Amino acid sequence: MNVNVKVKHGSRIQSFYLFFILVNIQTGTGIIGAPRYIYEQAKQDGWLSVIIAGLFVHFVVFMMFLTLKQYENTDIFGIQQDLFGKLIGKLLGTIFIIYIFASLLSVLINYIQIVQYFIHPILSPWLLSFLLLILVVYSVLGGIRVIVGVAFVFFVSTLYILFFLYHPLLEMDLHRFQPFFEASPMELMEGARATSYSLLGLEVVLFIYPFIDDKKKAQLPSQLGVAITALFLLLVTIISIGFMGRERLADSYWPILIFYKFISYEIIERFDLIVVTAWMMVVLPVMILLTWMMTYGMKRMYNIRQKKTLFIICFLLFIGGGLMKEQVMITNYTSYVGQIGFWLTFIYPIILYPLVRIKKALKKEGKN
Amino acid sequence: MIRKRKRKQLAYEQPKTKNEVHFPLESEQTKQAIQEQLQNESSLIFKEVNVQDQTIVVCYISYLIEQTQVDSNLLAPLIDSKEKWTTTRLETNLPIGNGQQYDTIEQVCSQLIKGSVVVYIENEKSAITYSISKNERRSVEKPERESIVVGPQSAFSESLETNLNVVRSRVQSNELVTESFNIGARLPTEVRLVYLKSLANDEDVQTMRQRLNNLKIDDLEDASVLVQYIEDTNKTVFPLFYLTELVDRFSYGVSKGKIGVLVDGSPEAIVAPTTFWGFFESTEDVYFRWSVATFFRMLRFAAMFISFVLTPVYVAVVTYHYEVIPTNLLVTLGESRSQVPFPPILEVLFLELIIELLREAGARLPTKVGQTIGIVGGIVLGQAAVDAGLTSSVLIIVIAMSALASFTAPSYLMGSAVRVIRYPLILLAGLIGLVGVTFGICLLIIHLLKLKSLGRPYFLPVYPFIFKDLDNSLFRLPFSISNRRSIALNTKDPIRYQERKSKKPKDIEDWGE
Structure with missing residues (x-):
């Protein structure tokens, strides 16, 4: 395995798609449940936690790009091999891939659960995961360009969901934010950490970087993407706190869908149904991107055909999606993924940068 | 041109597998050879003219020929001549254009069935054919399948010549290329690749040319069949090339740098590459004001x-x-x-x-x-x-x-x-x-x-996203702003005309100077 990757021109993408990729992969299912967990930690000052988390994520992206710029055209696997050698590099890469599989599974089962709760209580999870995985396989087979296209088109065509937030936004009770700044710094930090599951997915930058055509311009769209995700989360948190208040927020797993439930018009009575079905278009790009990342990683490290990995992964997901049904199990599993993800996506890249610099310095010294 | 000639040679080389009959021949031999070649066609007219001690053979299929032309422009001068005829004299001294010399009976016969008259002087090395075919074909009529309210009302007909004629008259430029292909081994059909040399993307032209050249089939029924043979994939319900019977739609596409294909015997022409959105675009959108056109286009998407x-x-x-x-x-x-x-x-x-x-x-x-x-x-x-x-x-x-x-x-x-x-x-x-x-x-x-159309993404310009191309695909802007050709098409000249820029911004009341 070479540290640097050669990508042929036909499968490169323009840098501005990074914006859509990042917004998509971060939003996923996490945002639906996030306000509750943030509120649990930081109470009515939860919005402050989101801002802190957002700023931190900006920093992480910045560090990622600093690290990647040290190389010609590489990804996380190349960096790890360069730093730790073949064996440990592969081990770390495998851990990464297992973690991605875990987070992919969490997205799948969370969405299935939401559909079951809001639309079809008796719909078989096997059927739903089968349908979703058909779409995943079909688009991953199209290659990176189709995958990015799905992320882009689906993002644009689901933006309208955001528009209808004006309804709860206008009906917020501002008193619910008082008293301000009650939470201690520790609670704020815990709140910020509670956002981690809904902000996960940043690691995609470390995978997709070799495929970007104009790398010099890649930083800006990524930062913007991260900013927009954080803003979404901030908006949703503020509305959750202001619209729902303590009592209702504490006992709803999916606060966002709850306040969509209150929106109704002359032709649509229950808007949350529309949101839940349309959310498939938010979840799909996440699943597709994560699946692609895994197949790409396996090919990069072990030279396994991407199609092979794809089918194996989807088979495992199908089984996982069909078996995991218990609410408690899913919640626990998701929080585990969030915790592992926190270390792998947010802390690890920051550690990576000084290591790369040290390695470089050592190399220089060795030469001299 | 070189390419064309090569292809012609190839076409003539094909019959060599059988044993060819070469000139010179006696008149009786010629007659027999032609009749044998044409499976004893009963409308084959075979006329021997004796002038100045020469035997000249005139041969044609009666229902394919303009009889009056044969009588007045061919037979009359032939008989009236005071000099001896030679093949070169035939070519120059008869009041009919497009005379061509051929050496073998096979070649001559392939011209006969296209509506030519063969003139052969006994024992000469080659025969001459004149094309005076009778076109029993319907004329250029109003479009029926794609009817439009505003704009030119002419549709393609079944004759390739008529179609080329109407296309030429709409795209009057010496840069219009019409490359000829013969497709079909048993029943060859003429296919023309039409594009503007100074505009169309070379790669696209090459792709199309290659697909036509690589096509090995027995016969070709229609343009819509050709599309199915040369489309990027057939695992889809969506049409990947635009089939149109409107002459102005075709010439509009060609003038924007797309590639057109005309098929002999088919009243529909192919335009490629296309995008998904292009199928909801009517030429009327160009003729209407931009605001109205945009409304209609949006309406169609909504529909x-x-x-x-x-x-x-x-x-x-x-x-x-x-x-x-x-x-x-x-x-x-x-x-x-x-x-x-x-x-x-x-x-x-x-x-x-x-x-x-x-x-x-x-x-x-x-x-x-x-x-x-x-x-x-x-x-x-x-x-x-x-x-x-x-x-x-x-x-x-x-x-x-x-x-x-x-x-x-x-x-x-x-x-x-x-x-x-x-x-x-x-x-x-x-x-x-x-x-x-x-x-x-x-x-x-x-x-x-x-999906892809002629190797280009079908979902353009939405993905890959090209902001400037959204005009003229999802909506239409006034001509003062929309002065570019589609960037995604990669034409040789992306700018249609220079933008007019007013020198000074207008105020409410301006003093005359």
Whole structure:
């Protein structure tokens, strides 16, 4: 395995798609449940936690790009091999891939659960995961360009969901934010950490970087993407706190869908149904991107055909999606993924940068 | 040119596998050889003229030839001549153009069946053919399948020559290339690749040329068949090349740097590459003011969306998600459905089937009867179905609307594709409700993202996203702003004309200078 990757021109993408990729992969299912967990930690000052988390994520992206710029055209696997050698590099890469599989599974089962709760209580999870995985396989087979296209088109065509937030936004009770700044710094930090599951997915930058055509311009769209995700989360948190208040927020797993439930018009009575079905278009790009990342990683490290990995992964997901049904199990599993993800996506890249610099310095010294 | 000549040689080399008959020949031998070659065609006229001690053979197939021309321009000067004829003199001294010399009987016969007269002086080395074919073909008429209100009203006919003629007269430029191909081993059909040399992307032209050259088939029925042979993939319901019978649509495409293909004997021409959005674009959009055109184009997109989403959503909502419908509407719906004994999906499939039958019957029947069928089907059947309690009246509106919407697509092929897609969506809706419909739509979008037309993404300019190309695909801007050709097409000259820029911004009242 070479540290640097050669990508042929036909499968490169323009840098501005990074914006859509990042917004998509971060939003996923996490945002639906996030306000509750943030509120649990930081109470009515939860919005402050989101801002802190957002700023931190900006920093992480910045560090990622600093690290990647040290190389010609590489990804996380190349960096790890360069730093730790073949064996440990592969081990770390495998851990990464297992973690991605875990987070992919969490997205799948969370969405299935939401559909079951809001639309079809008796719909078989096997059927739903089968349908979703058909779409995943079909688009991953199209290659990176189709995958990015799905992320882009689906993002644009689901933006309208955001528009209808004006309804709860206008009906917020501002008193619910008082008293301000009650939470201690520790609670704020815990709140910020509670956002981690809904902000996960940043690691995609470390995978997709070799495929970007104009790398010099890649930083800006990524930062913007991260900013927009954080803003979404901030908006949703503020509305959750202001619209729902303590009592209702504490006992709803999916606060966002709850306040969509209150929106109704002359032709649509229950808007949350529309949101839940349309959310498939938010979840799909996440699943597709994560699946692609895994197949790409396996090919990069072990030279396994991407199609092979794809089918194996989807088979495992199908089984996982069909078996995991218990609410408690899913919640626990998701929080585990969030915790592992926190270390792998947010802390690890920051550690990576000084290591790369040290390695470089050592190399220089060795030469001299 | 070199390419062309090479191909011609190839075409003539083919018959060499049989034993060829070469000139010079006696007149009787010539006659026998030609008759044998043409399987004793009974309308073969074989005339021997004796002038100045020479025997000249004139041969043609009577129904393919303009008889008066043969009499006055060929036979008369031939007989009246005071000098001896030679083959070169024949070529120069007869008042008919396009004389060509051939050495073998096979070549001569291939010209005969295209409507040529063969003139052969006994014992000469080659014979001469003159093309004076009679064109029993319909003239340039009004378009019938793609009717438009504003703009040029001429449609292609079955004759390649007429079609080339009308295209040339619309695209009057010496840069218009019409490369000729012969496709079909047993029954060759002439195919012309038409593009503007100074505009069309070389790579695209090369791709198209290669696909035509690589095509090894027995015979070619029509342009629509050719499309199926040379399309990027056939695993889709969507048309990937635009088939049009409108001359102005074709020439508009060519003048924008696209590539056209004309097929002999086909009243439709191919335009490539196209995008998904291009199929909802009518040439009328160019003739209308930009604001009106934009409205109509948006209307067509909306219509298409309605056409394949409305019925599935109805099925999904009525079967599984009553709670989405507001109470007032639910009462109306419930009342109209109270008499219906079937589940919504059966009801919908039943009505959709009626509509499809009506459409198919209307298309097959003569125009006059077809109208009656429309009235009988549309009004009588619909009303009766509601009265009989087989369907609800709300559903009739839904179905009629989606059927109407599918007819708004300017391309008949696209309209048909949309109608076909609806059925799987209805089934999905009936099986798993709105989730199924969303699944179907997702699958459709991913499918569209994967498609390619002549190697270029089908979903352009939405993905890959090209902001400047959104004009003239999703909507239309005034000509003062939209002065570019599509960037995605990679034409040789992307700018159509320089933008006019006013020197000074206008104030409300300006003093005259």
